[in-house]
Every structure is written in structure tokens, then in C-alpha cells.
Amino acid sequence: METVRVRFAPSPTGELHIGGLRTALFNYLYARRHGGVFILRIEDTDRTRYVPEAELRLMEMLKWAGIAPDEGPQVGGPHGPYHQSERLPMYRQAAEELMAKGLAYPCYCSSETLDQMRQQQQARGMPTRYDGRCRKLTPDDRKRLDDKGLTPVVRMVLPDREERMVVKDLIRGNVAFNTSQLDDQVLLKSDGFPTYHLAVVVDDHAMEITHVLRAEEWLPSTPKHLLLYRYLGWEPPQYAHLPLLLNDDRSKMSKRKGDVSVEAYQAKGYLPEALVNFIALLGWSPGDDREVFTLEELVQEFSIERINKTGAVFNRDKLDWMNQQYMSRLPVERLVALARPFFPDLSVLERNHDLVVRAAGVVQPSLVTLADLPSQLELFLKDPQAPLAPEVDQTLAKDEVRRLAGSMATHLGAVNPWGAKGFQEAMKTVQKETGLKGRDLWIPARMVITRAGEGPELPLVVEALGRDLTLERIRQAAQG
């Protein structure tokens, strides 16, 4: 059996879209599952939308997600170059071959002419298609137009006779189109760059792509591609059109309503493993109730047969849950290391590394994203001079609470070894001595130690804080 070769072919027009990441992921998974090759090809044929930074960042994002390509601009490979802008001669040659065969022709119509044509057609309730007027141009006509300084585009010719084109889609089955609904598609633009339709066919063939896994929005243009394969005498790849990722209102996922770029989720503190796991489950499922998968497990389980046909809404709540799953499984040291970019002041982190790690272990189960860690750690690292919340300030100002703090200082000072258990024991003595109990004891005690009204279980906080810090805070409260 031939080696599976699949590609992800984004255009560098901005940040990598979540939908793009999912397409890349499915291609990656399919390649890995079948011992194939995953290729990255940069479709930079639209110079008007080109964003210089985009390509590099896009590749960084793939790396971040753990799905770096086997062949592509950075890694190279035997089928390069991997930028379409560097493959112009190949497209030109294909276009010329088609023109020589009478399967393509130069078209001199201006965009104004085309706009008008479409408007008129729409007004009459007709399908909007190029009417083919430039097909009839004689060599003399063309020469005259060339001499006028016009640069034509190259359009493909549709079959004379109406014909049924069948796309064999691995996900949707056979999908039939009638060539009478197709258009004399532009293949080469007047700037000499190819359109997507020509470039994708030429490149997929040249790069020996066996399977095209791409978003469903491409399904309607697949018959054009099939026609081109036939015109050029090439064997088309197999197609699988992936269900779309949707906004809450079920329209195609886009900016406007929430974040759609991978960068945005990285910046919010989502873990790549969680994001990948989450989007893998959008449009695909393993067939049982498992939901948490490593990349390796996804590779083992993945199959095109289990991709479904319906578009999937990108649900942030579930992503949060998924991220939390991964957050809670992280080794604490790693958690802290990954969260570094989210600390406003790294020096605090460095000065208190051991404390930070112990404290991170305490708050870990309740973290949703990496970005949550700094704020959750605040009560462990709080500056003694920092202003207090009004209700904390009021409570700590009470004589009764000063006495409580005094009692705590005495009895906690004697705790040995230091820890949650010793703290509990000592607090029993404090309870007897002060006569305080229940909420009257525990809420002020919490405030004495953490200077906050809420937080993780106090014994755990105390254990993580350590003897010295805890006692220091208690003494400060005792003195008022």
C-alpha cells in the first residue's frame, strides 16, 4: 500500500484559526495513524492579504500544539519548495499546458465588467457565472488586447456537454454536482499568481498527496479540482471534508463572537494538550465514553470513519473543564514553570520558589487556566503592608480577634512537627482557651493567617505557608 501523505495548507493572512488547528490536527493524526507523512504547505498566493509575521507564528503554534510537520518550510523535504509563491513556474506551466490543449483560455474582462455581469444575473434570478465571452476571442483579438497593455487572467474551460461530477468523499459518501453549475474558474490571476484551485491541484499532485482532509467549505469547489485533475491527466487524491466549527449561533466560527485564534487561547492560559484534546472531540469521537486522551492515544484511536458530518459548536465551558482536567494532572513544578508568563512580578516567584510550589499544590485542583495561578497564590505571598479588604480590616481590629491571635501564637508556636494535623490539634487548645468556636473561631483565624475571607482549607494553607510565615502573620495580627 502506498504511503499516506497528507498536508495542512494554510494561507498566512493572520493568526492561526482554531478551525485551522483542528484541520491540521486531523491531518496529523491520520498521517501518524498510518505511518504517513504530514506536510505543511504555505498558500501565500494572495499578496493583498499577506501578513509577513503570520507564517512564523503559525508554525510556532503547530509546534506548541505538538503537531509539527514532517515536511514544510522549516524542516524542508523532497517535495519543496513549500511556499506556493516559490512554485510559480509550475502553475504557469500547468496553465500553458491547459491552454495548449484548449482547456483554458485568457480572459481580459475587468473586475468591473464581472461585477456588472454578476449583478445582472442576480437581478434575473440566474446563477452568477462567467458567461464565457472571452472564450470566443480570436488570436487577433488577443493580440490587440495585449497590445493595449491588458494582462489577462487564465480561465479553465468547462466540458461542452453537461456532465455529472461525483466527489467520492470519505465522510459524506458520493456527492454529485452538475458541470452546468460550475464556472469558468480563474486559474491564473493577472499578477501571475495562481488561484487556490490551480495551485491546490498542481501542488497536491506534485507533492504526491494521497488524502485531502480539509474543511467542508471546500466541498462545492471539489468538482472543479476533479476536472483539473482530468484535464492534466493526473490521479486525484481521496477527499474527506471535515464538519465546520461553529459559533454559538451555528454560523461558521469566526471572530466577532469570541476568540478564534490559537494564540488567544495560549495567551489565556490554556494548555496545548487540553486544547488539542478538546478540538479532537469536535467532529470526531472514539465511540466510547472516554474523553481525556493524550496525543499518542488520539493517534491510536483516530479514524476517518468516526468523523461525523454535523458542524460542531465550539463550547468554551467544556474547554474550561478539559483544561482543568489537564491542569490538575500536571506535576506541580511543571505547573509553576508553565504559569510563569502569567505572573506580573517574576521576582516574587523567584524569591519564594519553594513556598510557591507548595502553595500551587494546594490551589491546583481549582485552577481552570494557567492564568488563574497568580491570583490564587496571592494569599500565600501577600505583602504584609498591602491594604486589606474592609471586612478583614474590621475583623482584625477587634480586641477579641487580637486575643485570638495571641492564643494562636502561643499554641501554634509549640506545634511539632509543623503540618495540617498539628495545626488542627493546636486549634482545639485555642478554642478552649478563647471560648470561640464554629464560625466565630474559624473565620477570624483564617483572616489572621491569610488576611482574606476565603480560600483553600486553612490547615492546608498553614502547612504550605510554613511555621515562620504563619507565626509572623499571627504575631502581626496580635499586635494589631
Add this chain to the structure above:
RNA sequence: GUCCCCAUCGUCUAGCUGGCCUAGGACACCGCUCUUUCAAGGCGGCGACACGGGUUCAAAUCCCGUUGGGGAUGCCA
């Protein structure tokens, strides 16, 4: 407008070769519990086969239609 795709809880989905489905799981929501705080955790609850026709002893599962949603209709990808 035209063409194409799709249709199970609010969301992601299981169900695909019809009977094991009084439709399972997860997220969200609600309740209880644990916790002398807030979360997290544990337990439970709410909640769907779009509609109408067929086919069949039997349909969420097959067929047709309707409705609804989406996508495509660019010298963008």
C-alpha cells in the same frame, strides 16, 4: 436566487450493518453531600431522536417529502 451539505438533551456526542434504547456518556444548569469559608471532589436530578409520510412483525436507526440550519456561489483562501 442557484447548487451542495447537515438534522439525537442548551452544547459536544454514543447510537452507524433496524429489535439489547422506557435513547447512554460528558459539559453547563439545579439539588444534596464533603468542607466550621470559596472552589474543587462525591452523589443525584433536569434534559433530545425537527415534522409528516412510507418500508417492516419491529425505526432514532432504511426510503421519500416538508421544515429548519449551514456552506458555496471572488483575479480570497
